[in-house]
Amino acid sequence: MLFRVDHASPTSLADQIAVQVRAGIASGELSPGERLPTARELAQGLHVNMHTVLRAYARLRDEGMIEMRQGRGAWVRPEANAALVRISELAAQLAAEGRKLGLSPQELTRLVELS
Secondary structure, eight states, X not given: OOOOOOTTSSXXXXXXXXXXXXXXXXXXXXXXXXXXXXXXXXXXXXXSOHHHHHHHHHHHHHXXXXXXXXXXXXXXXXXXXXXXXXXXXXXXXXXXXXHHTTOOHHHHHHHHHHO
């Protein structure tokens, strides 16, 4: 999979990387169990700080998309699928809109529970 970032974009570099991994999982370009580039390799290829890649990978790990092991790399979780990716994207959009409107995480949770 080819990764690209736009240094001029208002979207953070870590978010751009995470979006590309999610899109790769959703499209089937990245298969369950497939190994991702190491943070160092990807950082060098994209000309970004390694910690930027690690932030993206940590976010994806927290979402259940990938697994990470120090010194062993990152790979797509066997359970990762297009539906999970779509729900994660929608949740991220909802959280971003809620923040813009000044809603607390608790208020957002309550709104979701009422839906």
